[in-house]
Amino acid sequence: MATRTMAQPLHDRVIIRPVKAEEKTAGGIIIPDTAKEKPLKGEVIASGPGKKDEPVSVKPGDNVLFTKYAGTEIQVEGENYLIMRESDILAILN
Numbered sequence: 001m002a003t004r005t006m007a008q009p010l011h012d013r014v015i016i017r018p019v020k021a022e023e024k025t026a027g028g029i030i031i032p033d034t035a036k037e038k039p040l041k042g043e044v045i046a047s048g049p050g051k052k053d054e055p056v057s058v059k060p061g062d063n064v065l066f067t068k069y070a071g072t073e074i075q076v077e078g079e080n081y082l083i084m085r086e087s088d089i090l091a092i093l094n
Helices: none
Strands: 012-018 043-047 063-066 072-074 079-085 089-093
Touching: none
Parallel strands: none
Antiparallel strands: 012 043, 012 079, 043 063, 063 089, 072 079
């Protein structure tokens, strides 16, 4: 399924759709909204071309792990996204 992007990021920026926060623990305890941690994983929706000498190494569809306070949160058509620099991405998950 092709994903329609709402914008094209510039330079070394990427747009990421974060995964949903866990609602319950493994033991079945419901986690209240105030105690939920910010997700650290997400899917790349769009990526910029990169810097002059460094192309971006992630592509749309990649699942990534990023730093806790990375990116700027935006909301488009009721869905939450993050825009961040590629350097805030720690790993590409398989």
